[in-house]
Every structure is written in C-alpha cells, then in structure tokens.
Amino acid sequence: MTETRSTCPYCGVGCGVIIQSQADQITGVRGDPDHPANFGRLCTKGATLALSASSAVTQQTRLLHPMQRLRRRDAAQRVSWDSALGFASDSFARIIRTHGPDAVGFYISGQLLTEDYYVFNKLAKGLIGTNNIDSNSRLCMSSAVAGYKQTLGADAPPTCYDDVKHAQCIFIVGSNTATAHPILFRRIEDAKAANPALKIIFCDPRRTDTAEIADLYLPILPGTDVSLFNGMLHIMLWEGWLDTAYIAAHTSGFEALKTTVRDYTPELVADTCGIKKEDLLTAARLFATSAATLSLYCQGLNQSSSGTAKNAALINLHLATAQIGKPGAGPFSLTGQPNAMGGREVGGMANLLSAHRDLANPEHRAEVAALWGVPSVPEKPGKTAVEMFQAAADGEIKALWIACTNPAQSMPDQALVRRALERAELVIVQEAFATTATCDYADLLLPATTWGEKTGTVSNSERRISRVRPAVAAPGETRHDWSIAVAFAQRLEALLPGPGLRLPPFGGRSKTEAPVKSLFNYPTAEAVWNEHRESTRGRDLDITGMSYALLEEAPQQWPLKEGDAAGKVRLYEDGIFPTPDGKARFVNTVYRPVAEPREPRFPFSLTTGRLRDQWHGMSRTGTLGRLFGHVAEPALQMNAQDMARRLLKEGDLVHVTS
Ligand code: SF4
Numbered sequence: 001m002t003e004t005r006s007t008c009p010y011c012g013v014g015c016g017v018i019i020q021s022q023a024d025q026i027t028g029v030r031g032d033p034d035h036p037a038n039f040g041r042l043c044t045k046g047a048t049l050a051l052s053a054s055s056a057v058t059q060q061t062r063l064l065h066p067m068q069r070l071r072r073r074d075a076a077q078r079v080s081w082d083s084a085l086g087f088a089s090d091s092f093a094r095i096i097r098t099h100g101p102d103a104v105g106f107y108i109s110g111q112l113l114t115e116d117y118y119v120f121n122k123l124a125k126g127l128i129g130t131n132n133i134d135s136n137s138r139l140c141m142s143s144a145v146a147g148y149k150q151t152l153g154a155d156a157p158p159t160c161y162d163d164v165k166h167a168q169c170i171f172i173v174g175s176n177t178a179t180a181h182p183i184l185f186r187r188i189e190d191a192k193a194a195n196p197a198l199k200i201i202f203c204d205p206r207r208t209d210t211a212e213i214a215d216l217y218l219p220i221l222p223g224t225d226v227s228l229f230n231g232m233l234h235i236m237l238w239e240g241w242l243d244t245a246y247i248a249a250h251t252s253g254f255e256a257l258k259t260t261v262r263d264y265t266p267e268l269v270a271d272t273c274g275i276k277k278e279d280l281l282t283a284a285r286l287f288a289t290s291a292a293t294l295s296l297y298c299q300g301l302n303q304s305s306s307g308t309a310k311n312a313a314l315i316n317l318h319l320a321t322a323q324i325g326k327p328g329a330g331p332f333s334l335t336g337q338p339n340a341m342g343g344r345e346v347g348g349m350a351n352l353l354s355a356h357r358d359l360a361n362p363e364h365r366a367e368v369a370a371l372w373g374v375p376s377v378p379e380k381p382g383k384t385a386v387e388m389f390q391a392a393a394d395g396e397i398k399a400l401w402i403a404c405t406n407p408a409q410s411m412p413d414q415a416l417v418r419r420a421l422e423r424a425e426l427v428i429v430q431e432a433f434a435t436t437a438t439c440d441y442a443d444l445l446l447p448a449t450t451w452g453e454k455t456g457t458v459s460n461s462e463r464r465i466s467r468v469r470p471a472v473a474a475p476g477e478t479r480h481d482w483s484i485a486v487a488f489a490q491r492l493e494a495l496l497p498g499p500g501l502r503l504p505p506f507g508g509r510s511k512t513e514a515p516v517k518s519l520f521n522y523p524t525a526e527a528v529w530n531e532h533r534e535s536t537r538g539r540d541l542d543i544t545g546m547s548y549a550l551l552e553e554a555p556q557q558w559p560l561k562e563g564d565a566a567g568k569v570r571l572y573e574d575g576i577f578p579t580p581d582g583k584a585r586f587v588n589t590v591y592r593p594v595a596e597p598r599e600p601r602f603p604f605s606l607t608t609g610r611l612r613d614q615w616h617g618m619s620r621t622g623t624l625g626r627l628f629g630h631v632a633e634p635a636l637q638m639n640a641q642d643m644a645r646r647l648l649k650e651g652d653l654v655h656v657t658s
Contacts, residue, residue: 004471005032007458008046009111009451010615012335013037013183014460015046016555019452019471026053026452026471036555037161037460043182044613048624053452057623063434064476067445072422076445081477081487084444089491091426095398096128101378105132105388105397108348109404110141110337113456113468115528116481117339117348119520120403123489124382126372127519131359131382132397134350136405137340138385139412143302144333145344145352147311150587151319153579154540155344155356158571159294159330160462160557165191166328169199169290171283173314174225174300178209179612181298181334184461188213199286203228204300205607206637216282220273222605223594226306229313230591231269232284233320234261241288246322250575253586257316260588272591288321292328298336299608305594312587319584325572334461337616341459345541345558346532350382355536371535373519385411392420403430403481404448408437409617430484433619447478450620454480456525457551459558463567465546466555482528489520537562540578604642606658 001022008015016035020028029050033040051057066084067076079087095103106124108117117135124133145155152158164170164187177185192198192213202214205222220228236242237258247254270277287293295318301310315331323329335341347353347368354371357364365377383391389407391397393416400420411417421427421441429442432450439445453474459465474480479487522528526548536543536558544562557567577584594605611634613627621627636654648654 001027002471004469005035005467006452006469006471007035007338007466008042008049009338009468009620010045011181012337012340012461013181014338014458014462014464014466015042015183016466017042017046017049020050021452021471024472025055026050034554035466037462037464037466038183041183041186044627044630045615045621046183048621048627049451051624051626052620053450058475061433061435061619061623062450062475062478063431063439063445063447064478065447066477067442069443072441072443076442081479084446085487085491088428088444088446088488089495092128092399092488092492093495095425099398101128101130102132102380102382103397104128104130104399104401105383105392106134106401106403107385107388107405107407108133108135108343108402110135110137110335110340110343112343112404112481113339113454113458113525114342114346114465114532115456115525116403116485117343118346118354118528118532119482119485119489119522121346121348121354122372122519123485123492125353125368125377126374127489127492129378131350131378131380132388133348133382134385134388135340135343135348136385136407136410137337137343138349140299140303140336141333141340141344142349142384143304143307143311144335146308147315148333150308150312150585151315152572152584153577156540156571156578157331157333157461157463158324159332160569161187162569163292163294163328163330163332164188165194167191167198167290167292167294168195168328169201169286169293171201171203171287171293171295172210172214173201173203173295173297174302174310175296175298175334176204176206176208176210176609177296177298177334178212180336180610181461182612184296184334185210199290201283201286203283205605206609208609209612216279216286218273218275218279218283220275222607223304223306224273224591225301225304225310226313226589227264227269227272227591228275228280229310229317230261230264230589231266231273231280232287233257233317234264234269235266235281235284236288236317236320237261239285239288241285242320243322246575247320250577250583251319251586252581252583253588254320256588257586260590264591287317287323290323292326293318293321293323294328295331296334297332298334302333303608306592309587309589309592313589316586316589319586325570325575327570330570332461338460339458341461341463342457342465345459345536350384350388353377354532355539356541357539368535371531386413386416389417389420392424395423398424399426399428400424401428401430402438402442403485404432406436406438406617406619408441430481432478436617436619446484447476448481448484449474449478453478456480456482457529462557463541464555464557465543465551467548467551480525482522482525486520486522490518493518493520602658604638606656
C-alpha cells in the first residue's frame, strides 16, 4: 500500500488527508495527524473520500474521454483531444474575431486548484483580452473580499484556527459551523471544554446544530444583521466599552459611523431583529468586554444582497473594540469551498487581478501586463457570474467555458441559466463528472482529473497553502484542469489574430511561421505556481519565501516573504493596515431591509443551508448511499406555527416561489 499526503477537496477548513492506494486504486483515506488544519481528524465527508473515488463509482460517474455533440440534445460522441482542442480554439477564435473578446466568458470554480485558476485568469485577461471570467465563489465569497478590503485594506483574514483556543468570546454569525465546517467546530467544542468561561454567542435565523454549544442564541430575522451590529455598537458607545485609544491611533472614519449608530437604539434594533433587548445588551457586553473576541461568519453574511455591508458592520465592531491583531481576536470569514481563497489570491474574478490587485487600478493593470508579458490588461470590468449568464441569455456572450462547476443546478434563477446555456452558440464544459446537469448542455465535454489524481495547491480559510498530490494516475483520457487550459491557450495563440482578437505581438502569427515563445510555457503545475508566486512579490500576500519544496515539508501560511523563516500566523498585530495611511477604515454601514417583507405576495423569508454529509450539488457525495444516512434528502424546513396555520404536515410536498 502506498500512502500519499494531500488535502480534502470539500470545505474551506482544508483538512490534510493521507490517501491509501494500491495498484492505481484508492483504497482508503485517513486524517493527516501532522496537518495543522485538522491534526488527523476528518468529518464524514472527508472520511468517505476513498469510497467516492472507488473504481465502481468512477466507472459510473466520471467523464473519461473528450466528447462532442454536433447538435444540441444529440448523444455526445467520443472525439480525440486533438480534435476537441482544435474545435474549441477554432470556435473561440471565430467568435472573438466576429464579435470581439467580450463575446466569450469563463465560469470557473472555487474547487479548482490555484494553478488551474491562475492559467484560466491569464488566458482570459492576458491572452484573449476579456475580463469575462468569474467564479462560483462570486456567489459566496465576493462580499467577504469587499468587506475586508473596505475596512482593513486587503482581502486577508487576519486570524487563524489557533485563535479558537485563545478566544474568550466566540461570536458565530451566519454560519452553521457544526454542519458546514465540522472539524473547525470540533476545535470550538474542545476550546469550550478546556475553558468553561469561554462564552459563545450564536446568531442565525435558524436554530441549527451550532446553537447547541451557544451560551446566547440570537435568532434574528433574516437579513437584519447590519441592524444588529450597529445596535451592538450603539450600546458599546453608550456604555463606554470602546477602545478609544485604538480608534484614534489605528483607524479612520469613526465619527461618521458614530453619528449613524446613534439612531440604532436597543428598542429599535431588538424590534427590527426580532430578539429580546436583554439578549442584545448581553451580546454587546460579551463581545466588547471579553479579553479576546473572535467572530466566525460565513454565508449568512456573505450570500446576501447586503453582504458587503454585513461584513463591514461586523468588522466595525472589531475595530471599535480593538478585538483584532491579538491572539483569540478578529473577524474570521470562513470560506465555503476548498480553494475560494486561492481563487481570490490569483484574482480569478471579473473585477480582480493577480495577487490582490484591482482591475480598476491602472497601475495594477500595468503591473500584471508586465508580469504576463502582454501589452495591456483590458480595463473594462468583466461580467460577474449572474451577469455572464444574463449576457449569454441575451445573446451578448456567444461562448461559455464552464470548468469544475455545475451552474445548471447550483446557480440561482435556473430558468435564466438554462436559457443562457440553450442560447449560447458554444458551451464547453470541463468536468470530472459526466453526471452533472450542465453536461447536458455542452457542445464539447473535456474530461478533467479530480481529487486523488490532481497536483497543485489550495489555500484554506486561515491563509494556509497546502499541497494537493496525486495518489493514482489520471483515469481514461482525463487531464489536469490547468493543462487543459494551457493546451487550449497555446492553440489560440497560434491562430491568426483578427479584429477583436487581442493577441500579444508574439501571439499573432500564422501556423506556418516559426514557433515563438508561448505565454503559456508551463511544463508542470509547479511552473505555474512559481509564476503566481512571483506575482505576489511586495504585495500583502507575498509568498516569495515559499516553494513547492517547502510545502513538501509542511503547509504554510501567507504572507511568507523571501528571507522570512515562517508565515504570519496572525495579521495586524502592530496595528498597521495595508491602506495608504496605514489605518483601518470604519465603513458607515446603514441597515437596509430586504425587499420581500414589503411584498404581501411573499410572506416568508427563505434562507439556504448545507447538509452535513453532502457537498454542494452532490456530484461526488451523492454517489454514496451511506452519506444519505444523516439526512435522506434536501427538504424545506418551516416554523411549526407557520405550518399549522397553512395546514401543512411533516413530509408534505410544497411549492415555493420567490
Ligand atoms: S471539515 Fe471540511 S476539509 Fe475537513 S474533512 Fe470535513 S469536509 Fe473535508
């Protein structure tokens, strides 16, 4: 038996796993006792990874060969890689020549590895000249990115998992940690057992399993988070619980926020949020007066029409009480997907650029263009995830390349998504699984490797980069995601540039000319990563002191600059923030009610959640019978009184419309 160290491909906790294999079969998996994210522990999903990678499952679910449909709805026919890549590059070049670079779009995934993300980003922005590349992380993490940047100056969680054990108060808000981040939740349980004085506040409209550990449960009405946070700040101000010296020395913008939160009286906020005034007061006291307060938050704050304001309003509380930059304290956004962080690091979104650079910043665009060796990076922001599908449904985007994600199941407004997939001239789906709903819409299916086969890196919620390593050979004709993107990019480079095809000087050549150096000269995943590493030099996430060799020894946290002995466990301990004046910024957050309660047609609020033993659209976890043991199927949960009033019984079928 061979044992290979790798990383779990599910949630953002980023647990280390040891894959056991025999003769190219994955036979088992166990937690890596040396991995600092989990120290050997795994949740049910992680522990059953080997079963989901078994040959029986692979034979039934995997996409193993390139497949093409000549007409939509026809059965897909097997084609060679050469033919598939030729078709893809010829079609893209034709569409770009005819309609311009913005007629194509890439929809990628927080489950791709950093190397995959990097190549796709460079392909779209550097070679084709469109910023129409966005990730499914847009639907979950983009508000966390914006919240951190607005307040702290950079998209960097300032905390780490170890802070759980140093905290004296943990504020869990908009996160069902027990279900969505189980191994992190085990740490919270351990911390509570070791320190009974630790206070845990849990805030969520639903009383989920996470509530079981809470000393104080705040069942706020959906969408009222900003009111809650502003109300807590109002009380802290009134009671004199703020750290005025920290505010004066290390922040700006407090006066405007102070004026705003005057209106958020305890009576008003308790009423808005639907909680007891006493509980609001207790929450404010525990948060402000504890020796170290750690906030853990996830989709309840992020996946929202006011997600950025929710993030910023919570971070305001940390800045106002100096609950940041010390052990056990800080705002800690938990990433849902295994590599949402890596995608953010390489700027794999429509409005971001490599190494936490901004597309809107001309200097940043010039820096990235220089790094990539292209004349420029386009200025016009790309279409974000939902906009991209809207544009395809409207006929504006003609070609969609979808990698490692299943929008025909997982995106909101399925009618729009399916209209987009029907109308697009060309849909290319790069996937490991042939069973996803999106595969049905593909003109071209490109088979990708997946967990247990892939090589590269991922970053977890605490800025820790871990290696993903292959335990078995790629099955069938599958290829790594980054190498598929590279092969496609090299073909596109070789095509004649036409109007709108914005190829760099060395790319615009005919097939008869001598080959010139490709922008995508990556013999290995490590070569891609090394280029990404160089792009971080001098940035807040500088990893120039890291290498694959160092990552072989142990996962590392960023930043880790050249010459540094180790990465930074915790950020902003010196009170200096990556803003022009070195100060963190309060954001003047104002509560805006969600639209629906004003509409009598929509009497209920619907929030979404996660099933403990399933992952996203269930392409992988849904293949295992045992993972349905905890919850047999997704269901709508409703307040018992609301059910009784509508004569609904447990198990009834209902139809919900929003
Ligand atoms: S907690 Fe997350 S990363 Fe860890 S084993 Fe479970 S799903 Fe995998």
